[in-house]
Amino acid sequence: MMSAEPKDIIDHLAGIEPGSSLDTIRARRLQARENAQKSYLTLFAPADFGDVAAYERYVVAAFVAGLHDEPALAIFYLAKLADRPELVGVLKTEIERGRTNGPYGAFPEGPLSVEDTAGLIYRVAADRKMVLGAKLAAALEHAHLLVFRPRDAAPAAMQALLDAGWSTNGIVTLSQLVAFLSFQVRSVAGLRTLGASLGRRTAAKAS
Amino acid sequence: MRDSVIVHDNENEPVVFTQDELGWLPWLEPFAEAELTERHFAGLVDKARAKSDYFRLLVRDPEVLEARTKTDKDIFYNTADGLPRAERELAAAATSRYNGCIYCASVHSRFATTYSKRRDDVQRLLDEGVGADLGARWNAVVKASVALASTPIAFGEQHIEELRAVGLDDAEIVDVINSASFFNWANRLMLSLGEPTTLAAK
Numbered sequence: 229m230m231s232a233e234p235k236d237i238i239d240h241l242a243g244i245e246p247g248s249s250l251d252t253i254r255a256r257r258l259q260a261r262e263n264a265q266k267s268y269l270t271l272f273a274p275a276d277f278g279d280v281a282a283y284e285r286y287v288v289a290a291f292v293a294g295l296h297d298e299p300a301l302a303i304f305y306l307a308k309l310a311d312r313p314e315l316v317g318v319l320k321t322e323i324e325r326g327r328t329n330g331p332y333g334a335f336p337e338g339p340l341s342v343e344d345t346a347g348l349i350y351r352v353a354a355d356r357k358m359v360l361g362a363k364l365a366a367a368l369e370h371a372h373l374l375v376f377r378p379r380d381a382a383p384a385a386m387q388a389l390l391d392a393g394w395s396t397n398g399i400v401t402l403s404q405l406v407a408f409l410s411f412q413v414r415s416v417a418g419l420r421t422l423g424a425s426l427g428r429r430t431a432a433k434a435s
Numbered sequence: 436m437r438d439s440v441i442v443h444d445n446e447n448e449p450v451v452f453t454q455d456e457l458g459w460l461p462w463l464e465p466f467a468e469a470e471l472t473e474r475h476f477a478g479l480v481d482k483a484r485a486k487s488d489y490f491r492l493l494v495r496d497p498e499v500l501e502a503r504t505k506t507d508k509d510i511f512y513n514t515a516d517g518l519p520r521a522e523r524e525l526a527a528a529a530t531s532r533y534n535g536c537i538y539c540a541s542v543h544s545r546f547a548t549t550y551s552k553r554r555d556d557v558q559r560l561l562d563e564g565v566g567a568d569l570g571a572r573w574n575a576v577v578k579a580s581v582a583l584a585s586t587p588i589a590f591g592e593q594h595i596e597e598l599r600a601v602g603l604d605d606a607e608i609v610d611v612i613n614s615a616s617f618f619n620w621a622n623r624l625m626l627s628l629g630e631p632t633t634l635a636a637k
Contacts, residue, residue, distance in 0.1 A: 253606045256516060260509035260613060266502035274498060297587040330586040331534050338450025343564070374623045375586055379535030381627035383462045386440045396438040396463045400495040403627055404503070411620035417588045418612035425595050426605065 237268050241300050242419040250423050267408050279398035291368050292409040294323030295375050318356045326350045330376030366392030374406045447633040449537050452561035454544045461629040465491035480504040510613045518610035521550035522576050526611050529577040530584045530618035533565050538631040539622050572601040580615035
């Protein structure tokens with residue numbers, strides 16, 4: 229059973245109330261606001277799920293939100309997997325294993341190589357790969373690459389997904405999913421921080 | 436039938452950040468131009484994008500592409516009010532520089548130069564990186580963008596205070612948040628589905 233969906237997921241997660249100052253500001257970029265919401269809906273409630281099942285999308289989303297250490301979003305997406313508690317347990321453990329600081333990675337060899345930064349090359353633990361299955365395990369490894377070291381991306385990463393059973397269409401949707409979430413967590417964090425700052429200013433004026 | 440990866444013999448891969456126009460080579464097969472339907476054209480939003488390998492690859496999920504494109508356009512092109520276009524592009528370029536997207540940085544550094552007429556400052560961002568001193572106002576925009584692009588997100592109230600101190604109001608700060616956040620979306624698609632290539636040998 230699904231709980232009622234908020235009207236605007238970014239507003240909901242950032243704590244933006246109707247009629248507030250940030251609500252008014254966001255209304256000035258109405259097309260962006262509505263289409264950020266449409267992006268969310270077309271990724272998680274599309275007319276056609278194509279090659280990526282609903283639960284697979286939520287597994288990836290919860291993992292990406294968790295890697296960003298954004299509890300509000302991680303809790304939101306983990307809650308969508310309430311009927312799959314075995315996956316929630318695995319995800320919580322893998323999120324802890326995957327956490328690090330980004331972005332890092334390597335540039336094409338040349339003058340930028342001095343900026344190359346090494347970091348965690350995340351792989352799902354073997355026993356938890358059994359629970360997730362090859363396709364989802366490959367998706368989490370790819371999501372980690374995109375979140376923390378997108379400049380390390382290479383054709384080999386596409387091959388790894390194809391080998392694990394992903395189609396070209398599925399990879400496009402998976403890439404959009406991880407990339408969209410990278411935007412969504414930042415919109416939420418940025419607006420929430422700004423909202424908190426406005427709230428303090430209002431409170432200071434009132435007192 | 437099995438999908439496969441396209442490997443390019445890309446001898447002209449750019450190895451520095453540049454304001455020059457670059458090409459982009461997809462690692463997966465774009466959707467065939469001849470087979471595009473109305474649903475795909477709706478996803479492309481602009482018909483001209485049917486000529487782009489990047490957009491024809493993304494159009495494999497047309498509804499997501501359509502929503503992504505409309506989000507993008509309003510964040511950057513809706514300049515009826517709010518932050519000047521130049522500084523939205525600066526946020527996009529700084530995010531791309533920090534994440535390491537040479538292709539995205541080339542496009543949005545060119546736009547930043549076009550709208551600001553500050554080519555040398557934009558080039559210093561590309562050459563020196565996000566620590567380049569570009570003057571107080573641009574420094575604050577770059578710093579906020581970098582903090583937002585970091586994982587975990589390092590954006591805090593001090594960044595908002597710095598943006599206010601250089602003259603941005605709340606709506607303009609939201610434009611910085613939108614522009615920088617959006618490029619964390621764009622960078623990850625561009626970086627992970629293909630590679631840049633220089634268009635002409637120098």
